[in-house]
Amino acid sequence: AIALSYIRALYAVEERIAKEDLQGQQKLDFRIEHAQPVVKAFFKWVEECLSDVTLLPSSPFAKALGYTHPRKTSLSVFLTDAAVP
Structure with a gap:
């Protein structure tokens, strides 16, 4: 349940990005502010x-934790590349 709450929060960020049609640096800035925390x-x-x-x-x-932990960089790449969904 805790993991799903984090995932839901990330989806909400992406939903807002889509709704506001943010692109490029604006999208990255929004992700840094809202998704990175x-x-x-x-x-x-x-x-x-x-x-x-x-x-x-x-x-x-x-x-599941053991699978996720070493993939932190890969799972966080969307914070540095606006093209990554």
Whole structure:
């Protein structure tokens, strides 16, 4: 539920970008202001979850976190390239 709330927030940012028809640098500036804090909070949450010693490495949740964490740069590329949806 927590991860989905972050994802919903990012979709809301993109929805507003589309509604306002922002392009190029305006789109990037809007993403930096509105999406970057969400991305930072999401990855902070991922790191906190991964440091939980009670989380079993074999659990589906741990596997999802383990998949996501090393892909931070790839999953954040939309913050540096307006052409990336």
